[in-house]
Amino acid sequence: MSTLPPCPACASEFTYEDGSMYICPECAHEWPQDGSAEDSSDSRVIKDANGNVLQDGDSVTVIKDLKVKGSSLVVKVGTKVKNIRLVDGDHDIDCKIDGIGAMKLKSEFVKKI
């Protein structure tokens, strides 16, 4: 069994094949099997608020006060975040912030240093 790629639209893992297409049952997205869908997580380009391409290991600053889910902590504007890791999903940056710990950020709210 080969592993089917996750849906590029919603990251669902319940993709199934139909002819030469992949279909996502969760959001009804369809895309061709040929092409780079299989490497989508590697070839996906994540950009910061200024349109600069982000990569694993980059340092960024936060451009907007961000509430930390499930706590009263706030990541302030200008907070420096080192050694980010790009991940799939709505919040596409995995990182560790001094004084807060591991959390996820949205690339649209950061700026590459």
Ligand SMILES: [Zn+2]
């Ligand atoms: Zn989907």
